[in-house]
Amino acid sequence: MAQKLSVLLAGPGHEVVNYQMMPAFLSDSRLAVAGQAMNWDVLKSQLPVYKPEVLVVQAGVAPGPDELINLVSGMQAWNGVTLVLLPPGATGARGAFENMPGVVAGVHSTEGLNFGELPALAYSAGETARARLMKVSAAPVMAAAPAGVGYMPPGLQPVLTGTKRIAVLSHAGGAGVSTVAEGLAYELAVRLSIKTLLFSLGMPAAAASHLRLRYIPSMTEFFERPGRASIQSAIQRLEGLDVIVAPDNSLEYLRMGQVVDTAAPNSIYAGLTAAEDGSYAAMIMDLPGAETPWMLHPLYFANQLLIVARPTMADLFATRHTLSALNILGSKLPRESIYLVLNQVSEASAFTPRQFLEELASALDWSPPIAAVIEHDPNILAAQNQRVPAVTRSEKLTRGVRQIISNLFPGMENTLSQTQENNNGTKSVFRMPKFRLG
Ligand SMILES: Nc1ncnc2c1ncn2[C@@H]1O[C@H](COP(=O)(O)OP(=O)(O)O)[C@@H](O)[C@H]1O
Ligand SMILES: [Mg+2]
Numbered sequence: 001m002a003q004k005l006s007v008l009l010a011g012p013g014h015e016v017v018n019y020q021m022m023p024a025f026l027s028d029s030r031l032a033v034a035g036q037a038m039n040w041d042v043l044k045s046q047l048p049v050y051k052p053e054v055l056v057v058q059a060g061v062a063p064g065p066d067e068l069i070n071l072v073s074g075m076q077a078w079n080g081v082t083l084v085l086l087p088p089g090a091t092g093a094r095g096a097f098e099n100m101p102g103v104v105a106g107v108h109s110t111e112g113l114n115f116g117e118l119p120a121l122a123y124s125a126g127e128t129a130r131a132r133l134m135k136v137s138a139a140p141v142m143a144a145a146p147a148g149v150g151y152m153p154p155g156l157q158p159v160l161t162g163t164k165r166i167a168v169l170s171h172a173g174g175a176g177v178s179t180v181a182e183g184l185a186y187e188l189a190v191r192l193s194i195k196t197l198l199f200s201l202g203m204p205a206a207a208a209s210h211l212r213l214r215y216i217p218s219m220t221e222f223f224e225r226p227g228r229a230s231i232q233s234a235i236q237r238l239e240g241l242d243v244i245v246a247p248d249n250s251l252e253y254l255r256m257g258q259v260v261d262t263a264a265p266n267s268i269y270a271g272l273t274a275a276e277d278g279s280y281a282a283m284i285m286d287l288p289g290a291e292t293p294w295m296l297h298p299l300y301f302a303n304q305l306l307i308v309a310r311p312t313m314a315d316l317f318a319t320r321h322t323l324s325a326l327n328i329l330g331s332k333l334p335r336e337s338i339y340l341v342l343n344q345v346s347e348a349s350a351f352t353p354r355q356f357l358e359e360l361a362s363a364l365d366w367s368p369p370i371a372a373v374i375e376h377d378p379n380i381l382a383a384q385n386q387r388v389p390a391v392t393r394s395e396k397l398t399r400g401v402r403q404i405i406s407n408l409f410p411g412m413e414n415t416l417s418q419t420q421e422n423n424n425g426t427k428s429v430f431r432m433p434k435f436r437l438g
Contacts, residue, residue: 003414004032005126008050010043011058011085020115021056028119031126037061044071051078054126056118058085058110065093072103079161079411081105081129083122085113101278102161105129124193124240131194131281132161133411163280164408165272167302168341169287169295171325172318175308176343178206179380181286183391183401186211188282189241191391192405192415197235197242197275199285201268201294203253205245206286211238212387215248222271223256231274238389244275246294257292268297281409296329304337304408306371311342311349311356320363339371341404346376371407374400 007025011017017036025033034050037043040061047055055072062068072082084097084107097107105125168181178200185198200207207213213236221234234244247253262269276283285298299305307322309315319340326333342353351359353373360367375396383393391398406416 004030005054005123006034006050006052007031007054007056007122007126008035008037008047008052009033009056010037010061012060013038016058016060020110021058021118024116024119025122028123030123031119040067047071048074051080053078053080053129054105054122055080055082056085056122057082058087059090059093059097060087065090065096069096069100073100075103076161079129079133081125083108083118083125085110105279120193124195127193127412127415128195128279128281129161130411130415131188131192131409132163133409134162134164162303163276163278164282164304165276165285165302166282166304166306166408167285167287167298168306168308169289169299169322170308170315170318171289171321172309172315173289175310175315175318176341176374177289177308178202178210178286179384179390179397180306180308180341180343180374180401180404181284182207182210182389183397184404185241185243185282185284186238186389187391187398187401188284188405190239190389192412193240194281194412195240195242195279196282196284197244197280199244199246199272199275199283199298201246201286201298202288203246203250203294204248207243207245208248210384210387211243211389213238213243213245215245218245218247218252219256219268219271220247220249220252222274223252223266226265226270226274228274228277231271242280253294257294260293262297262300268293269301272298272301291325291329299326299329299331299333302333304339305331305333306339306341306404307368308341308343309356310344311351311353313350316351316356316359319360323360323364323368335366335368338368339404339407340368341372341374341400342370343374343400344376345373369407372400372403 009017009021017038025031034052035046037046040063043061059068082104084104086094086109088111091109094107097104106121168177170177185196188194189196208215217234219234221230235242256268259267261267287295287298307319309319353370357367377394377396379394380390380397383390391401402416405412
C-alpha cells in the first residue's frame with residue numbers, strides 16, 4: 001500500500017476550508033488530509049508540526065503575501081510544496097508567489113476555479129516534489145552539485161532536492177535512445193503526474209513522429225530571441241507532458257549546432273538552462289548520436305546520464321566509446337550518476353546483462369550499473385508506427401521504464417511499489433525488481 005500524500009488545508013474560516021476545499025479531498029484515496037487551519041495563528045503553529053507534503057492555502061488566511069511567502073518557504077526543510085489560491089482582490093500577489101517555484105507548485109485564482117480539480121493538482125504537486133528528492137551521496141559529489149540544488153538548514157533531516165536533468169545517449173544508432181527517453185518522460189508526466197519536460201534533440205526530432213507532435217514551435221524560437229519567454233513558447237504539450245523539439249530545418253539545426261560556446265546567450269546550453277524554471281522534477285534529453293553541441297551541451301547540462309545499449313558487440317563498443325569519451329568531451333558527471341539501460345534484450349541476445357557488464361568492466365576499469373533491462377517487444381515499433389506513446393502499448397517497456405524510475409528517483413519507491421491503477425483505468429501489476437549483478 002503506497003503512502004498517501006499528506007495535505008494540510010488552510011483558509012480564512014470554516015466556510016472556505018470545510019465547504020469549498022474539503023469535500024473533494026475526502027473522495028481522493030491518494031491523499032490524506034492531515035489537518036485544517038482556519039486562521040493564521042493556527043496555520044503558523046501547525047504547519048511545522050504537521051509537516052504536510054502539500055499545503056493548499058487560500059491566501060486570505062495570511063495578513064499579507066509577504067507573511068505567507070515567508071511561512072511557506074520554511075516548507076523546504078521537509079521538501080513540502082504549496083498550492084496557493086488567490087481570492088478576488090489578492091490576485092496582484094500572483095507574481096510574488098510564482099517567483100518561488102521550488103516551494104509554490106501552483107497559483108490559482110479562486111474565481112472560476114473548479115474546486116473538484118484541487119486534489120489532482122495537489123497530488124501532482126506532491127508527487128513532483130517527491131520525485132525531486134535526490135540521492136544523497138558522497139560529499140564531493142554534493143559539492144559539485146549544480147545550481148538549484150540546496151542544502152537544508154542544519155538540524156533537520158538532510159533532504160536534497162532539485163530537477164533531475166537526465167541525458168539519454170548512445171553512440172550507436174537504433175539502440176532505443178528515443179524510445180527510452182520518450183517512455184520515461186511519458187510515464188513520469190502522464191501516468192505518475194510528475195512535472196516533466198522532454199527535449200527531443202535528434203535530427204529530425206523523434207518525438208514529432210512517435211508522439212504525434214509538430215516541428216514548430218521548436219528550439220529555433222529560443223535561438224532567434226534568447227530568453228525565458230521564447231523557450232516557454234517552444235513548449236508543446238502532450239496530455240500532461242511538456243516537450244521541446246529541435247528544429248527539423250537542417251539549416252537552423254546546423255546554425256544552432258555551430259554555437260559551440262556554452263556561455264553564448266543563444267547556445268543550446270543556454271536554452272536548456274532557460275527552460276529550467278524550478279517547477280520540473282525531471283528534464284529528459286533525447287540526444288543524437290553525433291558529437292556536436294546538440295549532444296555535448298545537453299551532456300554538460302545533465303546531472304544524470306542513461307546510456308542505452310543493445311546486448312550486441314557493436315553496442316558494447318559504442319558504450320565503451322561513450323564512457324571513455326566522456327572525459328575527453330569535458331563532461332564532469334560523477335560516476336554515481338551514470339547508468340546503463342540494456343534494451344531490446346531477448347533469449348537470442350549475444351550477451352547476458354552480466355556478460356555485458358563484465359566485458360565493459362574488463363575493458364575500462366569500471367562499469368556503470370544497469371538501471372533497467374528492457375526486453376525486445378514488437379509492440380513498441382507498432383505503437384510508434386501508429387504514433388501513440390509506446391508505454392501505452394508495451395508492458396515490457398513500461399516495466400523497464402519503471403525500473404529506471406525506481407533507480408533514479410529515490411522519493412518514488414512507495415508510489416511505484418504499489419499495485420498501480422493507471423490514469424487510463426487499466427490495471428497493471430508491475431513488480432519492481434531491482435536488477436542486481438550476480
Ligand atoms: N525494446 C524494444 N523492443 C523492440 N524494438 C525496439 C525496442 N526499443 C526500441 N525499438 C525499436 O528500435 C528502433 C530504434 O529505436 P529508437 O528509439 O529510434 O533508437 P535511437 O533513438 O537510439 O536511434 C525503433 O524502430 C524502435 O521501435
Ligand atoms: Mg533517436
